[in-house]
Amino acid sequence: xxxNDVYDLSGxxxxxxxxxxxxxLSISDSIYFIIYVKPNIPIEEKEEIKRLYNNYRTxxxxxxxxxxxxxxxxxxSEEAIIKYEQSKEDAWQKCMELxxxxxxxxxxEREKREILAFEKQIEEARLLMKETDDFKREKQEEIEKLIxxxxxxxxxxxxxxxxxxxxxxxxxxxxxxxxYAIDLKxxxxxxxxxxxxxxxxxxxxxxxxxxxxAVSV
Amino acid sequence: MPxxxxxxxxxxxxxxxKAGRVYLNDKxxxxxxxxxxxxxxxxxxxxxxxxxFPQIQYKNPDVHCIYIKNIMPTPFxxxxxxxxxxxxxxxxSKERKEILNHVIKVLGxxxxxxxxxxxxxEKKENPANFGYMCTKHCICQILGQVPCPAIVPVPKHVRxxxxxxxxxx
Numbered sequence: 001x002x003x004n005d006v007y008d009l010s011g012x013x014x015x016x017x018x019x020x021x022x023x024x025l026s027i028s029d030s031i032y033f034i035i036y037v038k039p040n041i042p043i044e045e046k047e048e049i050k051r052l053y054n055n056y057r058t059x060x061x062x063x064x065x066x067x068x069x070x071x072x073x074x075x076x077s078e079e080a081i082i083k084y085e086q087s088k089e090d091a092w093q094k095c096m097e098l099x100x101x102x103x104x105x106x107x108x109e110r111e112k113r114e115i116l117a118f119e120k121q122i123e124e125a126r127l128l129m130k131e132t133d134d135f136k137r138e139k140q141e142e143i144e145k146l147i148x149x150x151x152x153x154x155x156x157x158x159x160x161x162x163x164x165x166x167x168x169x170x171x172x173x174x175x176x177x178x179x180y181a182i183d184l185k186x187x188x189x190x191x192x193x194x195x196x197x198x199x200x201x202x203x204x205x206x207x208x209x210x211x212x213x214a215v216s217v
Numbered sequence: 218m219p220x221x222x223x224x225x226x227x228x229x230x231x232x233x234x235k236a237g238r239v240y241l242n243d244k245x246x247x248x249x250x251x252x253x254x255x256x257x258x259x260x261x262x263x264x265x266x267x268x269x270f271p272q273i274q275y276k277n278p279d280v281h282c283i284y285i286k287n288i289m290p291t292p293f294x295x296x297x298x299x300x301x302x303x304x305x306x307x308x309x310s311k312e313r314k315e316i317l318n319h320v321i322k323v324l325g326x327x328x329x330x331x332x333x334x335x336x337x338x339e340k341k342e343n344p345a346n347f348g349y350m351c352t353k354h355c356i357c358q359i360l361g362q363v364p365c366p367a368i369v370p371v372p373k374h375v376r377x378x379x380x381x382x383x384x385x386x
Contacts, residue, residue, distance in 0.1 A: 087329070088327065088330060091327040091330075092242065092244065095322065095323045095324070096304065096323075098322065098323055099304065099306055099319075099323045102306070102307070102319060102323075103305070103306070103307045106307045106308075106309050106311075107307065109309070109310075110291070110309050110310075113310075
């Protein structure tokens, strides 16, 4: 596309590139030979324009200066930045104080709770000790009772000294017969013979005798 | 608990992470939590870690967040600062919400700093803005506006030279 080529874009005629005068060329004649005609304004009017312009200038100056001051104080000035940082630091210090208070209150609560827990532990230990003591005492009493009984019984024990006498007694005694029966009421029904095994033996003998006699006959 | 699929699906969603409220102070570099896995006194901190730890890490990507288990008898939060100091926040037998509010209050950024940062962020992020401290320094860079005459010359009926000529002729 060449310079000053015209093309249509959204209804407005626009050239794609702007024609620039090259640097080596001198000032064009149309500009070089231009004669500016000074406007012929009357003095009164001139003074009035000057006054108005001066007024406008002073107003604008004040407004711009005021805006400058506001901007400096609000954001970008060093003092403002330092102040901002200081306010941040103050807020942090306040937070730390709050945190210290919180920690202290929690420490007090924890101490109380730990004391209570410790007391509870002590009570539990005491209870346990009491229970173990009772258990031990009961056990001891039982043992002592057993020993007492055994001591009482020890008089009837068979020892080396009185073993002969005991044997003699047993030998002298009549043999105990187990040949009996008991009913539900505990009544004892004794057998015909006191020693049934002997009876049986005797019976066998007698039967043999009978057989022999029969054979002999 | 609102768990539906997998392990903690709600906590791991981006929406949940963005909903976090803890913006830690700029001084804080390490955020460490000491807790035990089985103790009534540590229950609040355990809940805090499960629910808010991912949010804190998401909102403060420059802070190193860790939690250490079964080392200390009491639950607490220890924070290391940029100058080497450390701050301890005791949270013995406290509930999740209490811990969260205290952390926001003490370790978080102050409200006026948050406001300023939000404003600056809005200024930066809004594509409609142009000028000083913005991505576009002139309105001519915005699409749909009149472009700079250095790039595309203004139409003739707007230029003074052509207007003058037309009047003279």
